[in-house]
Amino acid sequence: MNIARTLIATITAGLLATSAFAMTQxxxxxxxxxxxxxxxxxxxxxxxxxxxxxxxxxxxxxxxxxxxxxxxxxxxxxxxxxxxxxxxxxxxxxxxxxxxxxxxLSGNAKDVCLKDAKAVHVTAKENAKVSEAQAQPADTPAAKGAAVAEARKDAAAEKNEANYKAAKERCDTLQGDVKSKCVDDAKRMYGQ
Structure with a gap:
């Protein structure tokens, strides 16, 4: 009985809050x-x-x-x-x-600029996906936690990939062992 009252109160409060902030046509x-x-x-x-x-x-x-x-x-x-x-x-x-x-820009500077822009874009979109997962209702707290954890894991992988590509692009101006070390450092930093 007490659970039913709590549920009704929660639903009513949600409807009132939604209607208070919603706009008219x-x-x-x-x-x-x-x-x-x-x-x-x-x-x-x-x-x-x-x-x-x-x-x-x-x-x-x-x-x-x-x-x-x-x-x-x-x-x-x-x-x-x-x-x-x-x-x-x-x-x-x-x-x-x-x-x-x-x-x-031109040349490698333009390429680096584009990769950096892409990395920022991917990060913002992946953060939006995580926020959406956090806002979604779930049957149980465990299910919600699993969904959010999965979204965070996927987001981290996507962000690391984009950041790695940007870091690797910066290495293209280098040559020889210095370039190899730069690429290895980028791989290590972004888990590639």
Missing amino acids: PEYKAAKDTISADYKASKDKCNALAGNAKDICAKEAKGHEDVAKAELDARYKPSAKADYKARVARADADYAVAKEKCDD
Whole structure:
């Protein structure tokens, strides 16, 4: 009997909390229109620039729009999946801008820049996956713990792989034994 009351109280509190933070359809539409207007204004400002600076500006404007839309969706229909999508949108936007900034470089410096950007992107996406696993409900605490542990394990492997590739790319400017030592150090550091 006491468990039933606790369960009902928990469900009621959850529903009230969700409805208190959820947006109405008119609020959602107004916010979406504001995001579109902000994107158009930001994009128009980019037209005054030239070359890669214009490209970077355009990627930043598009990234801000994508992130704002994903965060708006997460506020409109709150869920672990919506929060995950917002985190991934932020990671993707940051990655697009970082890659564009790498275009100002050339040769190995550009390659290293791209690998570093990819490593940061992978890290952000994997962290989002772990957060999503932590937010997901589970039948038992043990099941949730296992799911989170698995997500962390997978995330660590992906992050290490991306960081290893970036570290290895830095070694490409070296030659001979120094390059071999650099690659070996990177393998050791990132468990490859």
